Amino acid sequence: MEFEEVVKKRTATRKFSEKNIPQKTLERILKTASLAPTAKNLQPQKIYVLSSKRSLEKIDKISPCRYGAPTVLFVCSDRSIAWSDGEYSTYETDACIVATHIVLEATNLGVDNIWVRRFDIDGAKREFNLPDNIEPICLIPMGYADKSYTGNPMHTVRKNLEETVIFENNQ
Numbered sequence: 286m287e288f289e290e291v292v293k294k295r296t297a298t299r300k301f302s303e304k305n306i307p308q309k310t311l312e313r314i315l316k317t318a319s320l321a322p323t324a325k326n327l328q329p330q331k332i333y334v335l336s337s338k339r340s341l342e343k344i345d346k347i348s349p350c351r352y353g354a355p356t357v358l359f360v361c362s363d364r365s366i367a368w369s370d371g372e373y374s375t376y377e378t379d380a381c382i383v384a385t386h387i388v389l390e391a392t393n394l395g396v397d398n399i400w401v402r403r404f405d406i407d408g409a410k411r412e413f414n415l416p417d418n419i420e421p422i423c424l425i426p427m428g429y430a431d432k433s434y435t436g437n438p439m440h441t442v443r444k445n446l447e448e449t450v451i452f453e454n455n456q
Contacts, residue, residue, distance in 0.1 A: 330360065354427055362422055364420050365418040401424040
């Protein structure tokens with residue numbers, strides 16, 4: 286798929302079928318995630334691939350937004366290895382760039398997905414027994430849209446560039 290087509294097609298899927306993602310497809314998505322740029326190439330991301338019944342039940346305890354997806358990528362970041370100047374750390378930014386690569390490559394490969402920030406962070410740390418240095422960033426439920434899913438009505442609604450972009454000569 287051409288890049289512009291991937292970007293236009295990517296949407297938030299809110300109803301998944303039970304169909305599993307083939308392992309090779311999942312591996313390709315994760316390989317693309319590993320290519321994401323991070324500050325000083327420190328790669329602090331930690332991606333938990335969750336698809337067992339037990340893990341998905343834990344996700345359902347901490348978030349109402351799995352939407353029946355058979356796989357959830359739980360994107361976290363290791364604060365202890367992310368670049369920091371003492372006041373600011375790139376752990377969250379780095380993981381968000383990785384998550385963007387995930388959703389775009391998934392879309393490119395025909396895997397539906399949604400980026401979710403609506404979850405209980407403390408609950409996630411407890412449920413998945415995360416060490417103190419690992420910070421949860423987002424959940425990415427993924428799979429294949431249920432045949433009854435009609436799509437996201439807001440998908441094509443975009444502001445005009447004049448509302449979001451400021452050229453220096455217009456200041």
